[in-house]
Amino acid sequence: MISSSSERDRPLRVGVVGVGYFGRFHAAKYAALEGCALTAVVDIDIERARTVAEPYGCPAYDQLEEVFGQVDALSIATPTSTHFEVARICLENGIHVLVEKPMTSSLQQAEALVALADARGMLLQVGHQERFFAAQVGLAGMASAPTDIYCERLGPFTGRSLDCSVVTDLMIHDIDLAQSLVRTQITGLIGLGTPSVTEFPDEADVTLYYANGCTVRLVASRASEGRSRRTRIMQADGTIDIDFLARTCSHSRLGAIEPQLPYVNGSISGRRALINDNLGQELAAFIDVLRHGGKPMVTGEDGRRALETALMIEQHMNIVVPDQRAAGAHG
Structure with missing residues (x-):
């Protein structure tokens, strides 16, 4: 470049x-x-x-x-x-x-x-920062053929990103990560979104169905009391669990559980980090591509594809406002 x-x-x-x-x-x-x-x-x-x-x-x-x-x-x-x-x-x-x-x-x-x-x-x-931690733990090599993926991304209301829904604000991270592993077409989706603190859905629970049979469930909230950012990937040879907040990854394979791999001092499995956080790694990778050329980990096309799915979710998921939900419970 x-x-x-x-x-x-x-x-x-x-x-x-x-x-x-x-x-x-x-x-x-x-x-x-x-x-x-x-x-x-x-x-x-x-x-x-x-x-x-x-x-x-x-x-x-x-x-x-x-x-x-x-x-x-x-x-x-x-x-x-x-x-x-x-x-x-x-x-x-x-x-x-x-x-x-x-x-x-x-x-x-x-x-x-x-x-x-x-x-x-x-x-x-x-x-899309989560890709960088996923790369450091070697997720692509472990997740060879996912059959089910569960992603949970919860956090309290921060007062930012008020011009979009929780789908394009938070869930889009997990959409991108899932689609980097499941590179086939979406054949269907079901979902529910709820506005709670803004005019847009602030909580959403969505399931995507892919052509290869993989099912991806995405749960996101920006109005939660606690914080959670975790992903579970299930496939024939075992289960992979990632906690993006604790920065750990474990892989249970054929009954043998590999130890959790904490990523705290810039190294995991012999690899060194550029900076020990997702944003630092993302910006360092950006600079590295500018200096030496090559393809960025998250290209413009990757961002476009994640946005396409996020907008499709927003268009097709059902929206339930809190008053409607309460009325239904008493009806």
């Missing part, structure tokens, strides 16, 4: 657009990563941009156009409804992009970004 030797020798100039709840973490990780320099923090709230940028000695901006020619790549962590326009402008102006999930609001927008990145020879990576 970075062609000349002089460009490869210098630190990559990176920045973040949108430094609300999540974007500030991008800035902190970039500032800590070798091989890149945090060069720009952009937010429509200039005081917020300055607050995030100041500890790193980084310039702050409130207009995206001000960083043209100043950065090689940007993370986009703005509200979902703005992802397409911000990413489009960046790609058209020669800036490589890592866009947070969901990559866009509509499938047509996602397809347009993928086509634009391909036409311009630009890197477009999508922020």
Whole structure:
């Protein structure tokens, strides 16, 4: 991606657009990563941009156009409804992009970004972080032929991502992970969504049926008292359990249970992590592809495919509002 030797020798100039709840973490990780320099923090709230940028000695901006020619790549962590326009402008102006999930609001927008990145020879990576821990534990090698997958992603209300449902906010992580393992067509789905704190479904329970016979159940809530991020994968040779919060993985195979593999000091099964958290690994991988070429772990097409399934779920799942549910119970 970075062609000349002089460009490869210098630190990559990176920045973040949108430094609300999540974007500030991008800035902190970039500032800590070798091989890149945090060069720009952009937010429509200039005081917020300055607050995030100041500890790193980084310039702050409130207009995206001000960083043209100043950065090689940007993370986009703005509200979902703005992802397409911000990413489009960046790609058209020669800036490589890592866009947070969901990559866009509509499938047509996602397809347009993928086509634009391909036409311009630009890197477009999508922020599905769980893929990186899954790769570190070697999930693809263990999960050779899943028959059933269960994913649970629960958390309390944070007041962010108010412009989308829990499906595109949280569940989409597990949609992407499941689809990286089950690469066949969806033949059916059933699902239930419930708004509880926003106008969109904040809780959802969905089952997807795939052409190869695999069944994927996805449970997500952003209005839960506790937090849980776990996946269970069942197949003929055993069961794989991953706890993304505890960062553990166990594989029971033919009655013999392999020990849980804690991933706490940057190594597991002899492999070393770039940074011992999903976001750090994701950004390090983004920088590595920019420097050395290759294919990102989560491509624009992967993000488009996950979004397509998420939007299909939103379109076809049944929505029950709390008052209706209570009325039904008393009816």
